[in-house]
Amino acid sequence: MKKEVVIKTKRLVKTFKGKEVIKNFDMTVQKGTIYGFLGANGAGKTTVFKLLMGLLIPNAGKIEILGLDHAENKYEILQCIGSIIETPIFYEHLSAKENLEIHLSYMGVPNSHIENTLEIVGLKGVGKQPVSEFSLGMRQRLGIARAIIHKPKILILDEPINGLDPIGIREMRELFIDLVTNQNMTILISSHILSEIEHIADTIGVIVDGNIIEEVTLSSIKEQYPDGLEDYFFNLMKGGNKNV
Structure with a gap:
């Protein structure tokens, strides 16, 4: 049975100072999946995330999220998205x-899940501590809490495990899987830690020089690359075979 599409871009273009940074970009993210978004530094991953969030306006092309035209339904769409893009600011x-109360007020959502959400991300008992005293890992956990607390339908996560120790990385991995499996979320995630994407993703999208060059299921990658996602990714970066 074909899954519902929750994010779709068509021939998306973004230019900065006359240079095309995103070029005829086509992406398809299916409902109830984890989409691992991979690319080298400067390939355009964060720019794409900002376009999806409405933080940047495309020069051409179309974005549809949850079946809605992004340009015409920006506010309604934003209420359905949780995100971490670049370093979380508090x-x-x-x-x-x-901080979470302010976010919920902005989103127009009752604040009945704050303590539970802080506990889920490993911040139990620190709700009254000023963020200025937080470590990098604690800030990242709080960023994840803010992304999920309003129970969005879609999570857009740009390097969400930055600053986390191995225990924290594993806890967030388990949380992301649980959010998809038990809370019906869809996750679009980028990470430089390919092994983490390999643990959780259903689909892989690879961006090179502002354009998607491959969208493929993780299972099909594993069939051709038994040693895993890292071999697939580096082969692709070196100009290897596409269409796994």
Whole structure:
């Protein structure tokens, strides 16, 4: 049975100072999956995420999210998305709890899940501590809490495990899988840690020089590359065979 598509871009173009950074970009993300978005530094991953979030406006092309035209339904779409893009920014003098309360107020969502969400991301008992005292790993956990607390339908996560120790990485891996399996979310995630993408992704999309050159299921990659995602990715970066 064919799955519902929740994110679709068609011939998306973004230019900066006359240079095309995103070029005829086509992406398809299916509902209830984890889409691993891979590419070298500077390939355009974060720019794509910003376009999907409405933080940047495309010069050409179309974005559809949850079946809605992004240009015409931006606010409605944003209410259905949780995100971490680049380094999470908080009100430093406020506590984790207060930062989440502000986010929920902005999203128009009741604040009944704050303590539970903090516990889920490994921040139990720190709700009153000012964020200025948080470590890098704690800030990343709070960023993930903020992304999921309003129970979005889609998560867009740009390097979400930055700053986490091995235990934290494993905890977030398990959380992401649980969010898809038990809370009906769809996740679009980028990471330089290919082994983590390999643990959780259903589909892999590879961007090179602003364009998607491959969208393929992880299972089909494993059939051709028994040693895993790293071999597939580096072969592709060196100009190897596409269409696994």
